[in-house]
Amino acid sequence: MDSEELNSIAGPDHCGWESAVMLHLGWPLGTVSRTSAQIRQYIRDPDQVIRYGVSGKVEIGVDLPPDAQDTGYRNGALELWLAESDPHAAFLRAGDEVERWPRADPVVACD
Incomplete structure (x- = not known):
C-alpha cells in the first residue's frame, strides 16, 4: 500500500x-x-489541542x-x-474496542 493511500502521523510538536x-x-x-483535496x-x-477544523472529539x-x-x-x-450513516468519522477497531475519530474538513495543518 502506498503511503499516500493511507497513513497516520503524530501531530507536530512545534504546534x-x-x-x-x-x-x-x-x-x-x-x-x-x-493533493489535500x-x-x-x-x-x-484526546487532549483537544487542535482548536479548529475538527467535527467533534474522539469517542472511545x-x-x-x-x-x-x-x-x-x-x-x-x-x-x-x-x-x-456517519460520514464525518472513521472507526478504529481492535478486537471489541472501537474508537470514533472525527473528520477534519478542510484538512488541518499547522505552520
Whole structure:
C-alpha cells in the first residue's frame, strides 16, 4: 500500500499537537492522493489541542454503526471501518474496542 493511500502521523510538536494522531485516507477509498483535496483526514485528539477544523472529539468505547463497513485496511490488530450513516468519522477497531475519530474538513495543518 502506498503511503499516500493511507497513513497516520503524530501531530507536530512545534504546534503543541504531539498528543494528537492524524489519519490520512485517499478519497475515494483506494485513491493514491496527490493533493489535500484527494484525502480525508481523521484526528484522534484526546487532549483537544487542535482548536479548529475538527467535527467533534474522539469517542472511545463506542459501538460500530449498524451500516459500518470494514475497509480492509489493517495495522496489526487495528482495523479501519467507515459508515455511510456517519460520514464525518472513521472507526478504529481492535478486537471489541472501537474508537470514533472525527473528520477534519478542510484538512488541518499547522505552520
